[in-house]
Amino acid sequence: MRSVMVIGSLFLSALAAEPTGIDRIAAYEGTWKVELENLDTPFSKAGKDSSTLRNECWRSAGFYSCNQYVNGESKALIVFTYNPKNDTYTSHPIPADGGEPGSGKLLIKGNVWTFPWEIKKDGKNISFRVVNVFITPATIDYRQEYSTDQIHWITTATGHEAKLPSK
Numbered sequence: 001m002r003s004v005m006v007i008g009s010l011f012l013s014a015l016a017a018e019p020t021g022i023d024r025i026a027a028y029e030g031t032w033k034v035e036l037e038n039l040d041t042p043f044s045k046a047g048k049d050s051s052t053l054r055n056e057c058w059r060s061a062g063f064y065s066c067n068q069y070v071n072g073e074s075k076a077l078i079v080f081t082y083n084p085k086n087d088t089y090t091s092h093p094i095p096a097d098g099g100e101p102g103s104g105k106l107l108i109k110g111n112v113w114t115f116p117w118e119i120k121k122d123g124k125n126i127s128f129r130v131v132n133v134f135i136t137p138a139t140i141d142y143r144q145e146y147s148t149d150q151i152h153w154i155t156t157a158t159g160h161e162a163k164l165p166s167k
Helices: 002-017 023-027
Strands: 030-038 047-060 063-070 075-083 088-095 103-109 112-121 122-134 139-146 154-163
Touching: 023 047, 023 063, 047 112
Parallel strands: none
Antiparallel strands: 030 047, 030 154, 047 063, 063 075, 075 088, 088 103, 103 112, 112 122, 122 139, 139 154
């Protein structure tokens, strides 16, 4: 009986330690080794790439911000917000080069983080998404996809991110 109580107590402690709301974005903080394989599609050309991604992140009130570096160069400041009413996140990337800032959604369901968006091409709506699957807190498998009907998704790229140890 005591072992059941200890296991139950450990389970509740693990749940309590799991970040919620805007604090979930902290999972992106740190330096990541990124491997990417693009497939040959109408929206991508076949090829492989690797880079080092570093996210310097901080929280201030209801905002979670990350200065995102790619191979040592600051590329964007990404500001995340959270709406608890519908359990959705909004990301606001601000390019370091002074380009037009953007806005996008982030949907988090368990260990699956999805960034969806749409474009209009030749009068048709085309849906895109990046799907990040946290295999562990330090490992992400991801894919980029598009769809013309939001039912059938075609993969344009797959990749893997591994968090590097802190220095």
